Amino acid sequence: MTTSAPQSLEHATFQNSFVEEMNGDTTFDNTPRQVPGYHYSRVVPTPVADPRLLAWSEELAAELGLRRPPEQGAAVEVLAGNRVLESMKPFAARYGGHQFGSWAGQLGDGRAISLGEVQAPDASSWEIQLKGAGPTPYSRRADGRAVLRSSIREFLCSEAMHHLGVPTTRALSLVATGDLVVRDMFYNGNARPEPGAIVARVAPTFVRFGNFQLLAATGEIDNLRRLADYVIRRYFPALGEPSPEVYERWFAEVCQRTAVLMAHWMSVGFVHGVMNTDNMSILGLTIDYGPYGWLEPYEPGWTPNTTDFATHRYAFGQQPRIGLWNLMALAQALTPLVPDPLALRPHLDEYVATFTAKRQEMLRRKLGLTAAAASDDTPLLDALLEALAAAQVDMTIFFRRLSHCTYALLTQQAEEEATWTELLATAAYPESPAAGLDQLRQWLEQYGQRVRQETADAETIRNGMLAANPKYVLRNYLAQQAIEAAEAGDLSGVRRLLHVLKTPFDEQPEHEELAAKRPEWAREKPGSATLSCSS
Ligand SMILES: Nc1ncnc2c1ncn2[C@@H]1O[C@H](COP(=O)(O)OP(=O)(O)OP(=O)(O)O)[C@@H](O)[C@H]1O
Numbered sequence: 001m002t003t004s005a006p007q008s009l010e011h012a013t014f015q016n017s018f019v020e021e022m023n024g025d026t027t028f029d030n031t032p033r034q035v036p037g038y039h040y041s042r043v044v045p046t047p048v049a050d051p052r053l054l055a056w057s058e059e060l061a062a063e064l065g066l067r068r069p070p071e072q073g074a075a076v077e078v079l080a081g082n083r084v085l086e087s088m089k090p091f092a093a094r095y096g097g098h099q100f101g102s103w104a105g106q107l108g109d110g111r112a113i114s115l116g117e118v119q120a121p122d123a124s125s126w127e128i129q130l131k132g133a134g135p136t137p138y139s140r141r142a143d144g145r146a147v148l149r150s151s152i153r154e155f156l157c158s159e160a161m162h163h164l165g166v167p168t169t170r171a172l173s174l175v176a177t178g179d180l181v182v183r184d185m186f187y188n189g190n191a192r193p194e195p196g197a198i199v200a201r202v203a204p205t206f207v208r209f210g211n212f213q214l215l216a217a218t219g220e221i222d223n224l225r226r227l228a229d230y231v232i233r234r235y236f237p238a239l240g241e242p243s244p245e246v247y248e249r250w251f252a253e254v255c256q257r258t259a260v261l262m263a264h265w266m267s268v269g270f271v272h273g274v275m276n277t278d279n280m281s282i283l284g285l286t287i288d289y290g291p292y293g294w295l296e297p298y299e300p301g302w303t304p305n306t307t308d309f310a311t312h313r314y315a316f317g318q319q320p321r322i323g324l325w326n327l328m329a330l331a332q333a334l335t336p337l338v339p340d341p342l343a344l345r346p347h348l349d350e351y352v353a354t355f356t357a358k359r360q361e362m363l364r365r366k367l368g369l370t371a372a373a374a375s376d377d378t379p380l381l382d383a384l385l386e387a388l389a390a391a392q393v394d395m396t397i398f399f400r401r402l403s404h405c406t407y408a409l410l411t412q413q414a415e416e417e418a419t420w421t422e423l424l425a426t427a428a429y430p431e432s433p434a435a436g437l438d439q440l441r442q443w444l445e446q447y448g449q450r451v452r453q454e455t456a457d458a459e460t461i462r463n464g465m466l467a468a469n470p471k472y473v474l475r476n477y478l479a480q481q482a483i484e485a486a487e488a489g490d491l492s493g494v495r496r497l498l499h500v501l502k503t504p505f506d507e508q509p510e511h512e513e514l515a516a517k518r519p520e521w522a523r524e525k526p527g528s529a530t531l532s533c534s535s
């Protein structure tokens with residue numbers, strides 16, 4: 001793919017670096033089993049009945065130099081796994097992981113099948129992976145498939161996160177399979193057939209913490225080193241040729257990237273929902289859009305994942321801590337590669353420092369504050385997070401409105417007290433505690449004093465804030481409404497969200513209703529307020 005004219009996917013030439021450089025199980029036997037000694041298993045996607053293109057990411061396709069295919073035809077056959085190109089060597093990766101804090105042993109790609117890598121016009125290399133493409137040796141007792149509702153969620157959120165500036169795997173296409181998939185959505189004995197779908201995901205690599213963990217756990221140290229060397233040479237070339245010192249620097253880099261990722265999630269109100277170590281990208285990307293959710297009322301203890309209701313291990317406010325826990329698990333796995341395992345420890349402390357600094361920097365941007373040597377804003381920022389948790393206002397609306405209110409304050413367009421009253425009324429939910437709203441009002445008064453010390457003009461401050469506080473995020477109820485319509489054959493909701501979420505920082509007045517607070521009906525609604533891992 002070196003020509004500049006976009007080409008159709010079926011004419012792309014794939015490279016297969018993972019397959020060629022790693023150790024592969026080439027039995028092509030999909031019997032669920034342990035696959036010791038290997039990094040991956042060669043597999044072939046299982047064809048589906050009637051693949052049709054439902055959605056396509058124009059921006060990602062442009063980056064990859066690909067042309068939008070028609071609804072049916074050769075390219076869609078590739079995106080559904082019905083057609084394997086000659087240059088492809090599809091595989092399922094072998095990995096393990098800690099699930100909800102417990103070591104789960106071998107997991108692996110049970111329904112994701114990588115097709116290989118394509119080279120973009122800018123010479124960057126991108127792996128394309130089909131999620132829901134059929135059984136692999138890692139499917140355990142499951143079917144290797146994915147349903148339409150979870151595939152819509154993965155497709156939309158991957159692209160929405162990218163346009164918000166959050167590091168993430170991408171989604172190129174959403175394809176309906178024409179097959180039915182049986183799922184018990186809440187594991188309560190109500191299994192039903194649902195339409196199946198496949199998302200083509202795209203990332204430089206999908207290697208996870210769990211790939212390393214499994215090799216360490218089974219004592220496959222040569223394979224562990226080989227995987228680390230592959231990842232470092234291909235994805236962290238600036239660190240130099242692999243050596244014990246380079247392994248350490250690489251771990252430090254993974255800590256940094258994970259810290260930055262956590263700061264991004266906290267800044268936009270994203271709750272991943274299943275931060276198991278098999279869902280942690282070695283590149284620091286958001287990976288696996290399962291039972292995720294977006295904070296509406298600001299509640300640090302909130303998670304949409306019903307599987308996690310007992311412990312709230314992966315609740316919004318826990319995420320930075322879990323990032324650290326997961327990095328400790330990765331450090332444990334990498335100890336055979338470094339002479340002094342204790343040498344990895346300081347990088348875990350650096351994770352905390354990087355997260356704290358990045359979080360503060362992002363919060364200051366959201367508030368229109370520049371780092372002033374004269375004032376330490378830490379107490380103000382900490383007090384904001386406490387006040388938001390006490391008031392439980394809508395996070396996205398609060399910050400977006402604040403951008404406009406700050407402008408009004410600085411230009412003296414409105415009286416300060418009235419400005420804050422309007423802001424709180426706009427962002428509050430019926431259940432927002434009155435005492436919490438008072439606390440947030442007091443915080444706003446302190447903030448008013450602080451922001452007046454900024455030297456930039458009001459318009460610059462407002463524009464900076466508007467570029468840091470999105471108007472549109474993939475609210476839980478909006479995704480659910482689009483899914484229900486899509487299941488009834490109407491894809492306009494999916495397409496509209498895809499379109500609006502491309503420019504989440506723009507006003508887009510014609511789409512104002514997609515910026516609305518969660519309606520009361522959505523408060524407890526399954527699929528909106530609550531989700532499970534059944535997908
Ligand atoms: N329907 C399924 N068929 C086979 N394996 C599955 C299925 N659903 C999940 N798995 C496997 O169960 C494990 C944990 O699932 P999890 O929900 O984290 O992943 P996922 O949503 O399938 O995928 P990914 O992490 O690739 O986005 C993984 O090994 C995954 O491949």
Ligand SMILES: [Mg+2]
Binds near residue numbers: 278279
């Ligand atoms: Mg997963």
